[in-house]
Amino acid sequence: MSVTRGFLGHRRERDPRLPPGQYNAGDDWPVLTAEVTPNLRTDAWTLTVDGLVERVSTWTWDEAHALPQSEYHGDIHCVTTWSKLGTVFGGVSVDEVLDAAGPRPEATHVMATSTTGYTTNLPLEDLRGGKAWVAFTFGGLPLTTHHGGPVRLLVPHLYFWKSAKWVTRLTLMDHDEPGFWERNGYHDRGDPWQEQRYQGD
Amino acid sequence: MAGAALPGRLTPPTTEEHAIDTGTPTAPRGGWRRATVREVRDPGGAVVLRLDVPDRVDHMPGQHYVVRLTADDGYTAARSYSVVSAPSDPLVELYVERLEDGEVSTFLADVVEPGDELEVRGPIGGWFAWDGETPVLAVGGGSGVAPLVSMLRHAHDLGRPELVCLVAAARTLAQTPYAEEISGGCQVVALSRETSPSGRAASRLSAADLAPLVEGRRTAFVCGSAAFAEAASQLLVSVGMPAGSIRVERFGPSG
Numbered sequence: 001m002s003v004t005r006g007f008l009g010h011r012r013e014r015d016p017r018l019p020p021g022q023y024n025a026g027d028d029w030p031v032l033t034a035e036v037t038p039n040l041r042t043d044a045w046t047l048t049v050d051g052l053v054e055r056v057s058t059w060t061w062d063e064a065h066a067l068p069q070s071e072y073h074g075d076i077h078c079v080t081t082w083s084k085l086g087t088v089f090g091g092v093s094v095d096e097v098l099d100a101a102g103p104r105p106e107a108t109h110v111m112a113t114s115t116t117g118y119t120t121n122l123p124l125e126d127l128r129g130g131k132a133w134v135a136f137t138f139g140g141l142p143l144t145t146h147h148g149g150p151v152r153l154l155v156p157h158l159y160f161w162k163s164a165k166w167v168t169r170l171t172l173m174d175h176d177e178p179g180f181w182e183r184n185g186y187h188d189r190g191d192p193w194q195e196q197r198y199q200g201d
Numbered sequence: 202m203a204g205a206a207l208p209g210r211l212t213p214p215t216t217e218e219h220a221i222d223t224g225t226p227t228a229p230r231g232g233w234r235r236a237t238v239r240e241v242r243d244p245g246g247a248v249v250l251r252l253d254v255p256d257r258v259d260h261m262p263g264q265h266y267v268v269r270l271t272a273d274d275g276y277t278a279a280r281s282y283s284v285v286s287a288p289s290d291p292l293v294e295l296y297v298e299r300l301e302d303g304e305v306s307t308f309l310a311d312v313v314e315p316g317d318e319l320e321v322r323g324p325i326g327g328w329f330a331w332d333g334e335t336p337v338l339a340v341g342g343g344s345g346v347a348p349l350v351s352m353l354r355h356a357h358d359l360g361r362p363e364l365v366c367l368v369a370a371a372r373t374l375a376q377t378p379y380a381e382e383i384s385g386g387c388q389v390v391a392l393s394r395e396t397s398p399s400g401r402a403a404s405r406l407s408a409a410d411l412a413p414l415v416e417g418r419r420t421a422f423v424c425g426s427a428a429f430a431e432a433a434s435q436l437l438v439s440v441g442m443p444a445g446s447i448r449v450e451r452f453g454p455s456g
Binding site for chain 2: 199
């Protein structure tokens with residue numbers, strides 16, 4: 001440990017829900033996006049699960065809303081060090097769409113793709129067991145465009161770049177390969193509790 | 202910053218599918234280093250730190266460093282700052298906007314002195330990074346010019362200043378970091394509250410500022426607050442820059 005001369009830090013509101021190196025953004029929800037915000041129309045959007053599945057499956061906006069809906073109540077963590085506590089997102093559990101498509105036994109990883117071409121990779125296990133959603137609402141209201149609306153992936157136990165905005169495709173693979181930020185220096189998994197921010201962490 | 206309202210949504214992208222161009226060369230990446238602070242300058246509302254980083258990995262203009270502060274009980278706080286210096290500069294220059302309640306920025310602005318050591322990690326980021334060859338249009342709002350000034354300095358080092366067209370938008374000249382370097386050639390300082398040194402009348406950044414600069418520029422870099430980045434990137438789309446050629450770095454108060 002190398003102590004910084006004179007640094008005390010603001011620890012007045014250190015919350016046990018904050019992973020190491022994170023701070024509480026409070027009511028703020030910073031926007032961090034690498035590309036131009038798309039103008040995504042719900043009548044043209046579809047969600048497809050393909051790759052190593054028994055049945056390549058696609059849902060329209062209405063079909064995705066007809067699936068059983070569920071909510072996430074909890075925290076989100078951005079690699080840029082802000083966390084937002086006590087959020088509520090609503091949408092479809094990724095388990096629902098994976099179960100419908102039927103992952104083949106050799107599938108181990110997933111590439112999520114957005115309408116913008118943004119990609120992010122995830123171990124399949126990080127999307128199963130009630131840990132991930134295709135989210136349509138935040139705080140009971142439609143997700144705004146800046147925050148990935150009308151639809152984004154939500155994988156709240158990993159850094160938030162894994163929660164791809166404007167998600168349109170989940171592709172199951174038998175190997176890992178880096179997505180957009182992962183090719184650009186960020187960690188392949190991104191567990192905030194292990195501070196897996198950059199490649200090599 | 203947090204999802205600020207748009208000052209006016211301009212022409213939206215014409216297609217929903219505008220695949221981002223991911224043809225980026227592999228960016229250099231460095232690990233943790235103990236840097237020594239060599240210079241501290243206070244341009245008002247911000248601090249410029251110039252750091253001697255041992256065994257440094259040269260950055261690409263646009264990349265950033267993480268600065269990590271550690272208290273004596275092990276508590277840490279880390280923030281990312283864009284590099285302002287060119288790769289040829291023997292020191293790494295960071296521009297840190299001082300946020301009133303900012304845990305890290307107030308420390309860097311108020312406490313750090315020359316001779317102090319800081320833990321830094323970088324360079325980081327392979328997306329918002331200029332290759333030093335592609336002609337680019339760089340549009341920055343306020344302190345968002347910091348990584349773009351690195352591009353401009355690097356272009357001067359290469360003897361090819363025409364490769365980087367930098368448009369800096371701010372309220373006033375005093376609120377335009379590095380304004381003295383943004384002049385001549387196709388550089389533009391666009392001020393909303395006062396006349397620019399070039400004679401541009403006070404007005405918000407508009408399509409008229411950007412339209413003459415787009416031709417032949419294959420990539421645009423946009424950096425600033427969420428609201429600025431959104432408005433500027435939509436302006437670029439409206440004057441013909443393909444959405445997939447626009448690389449955006451949005452930032453907000455991260456203390």
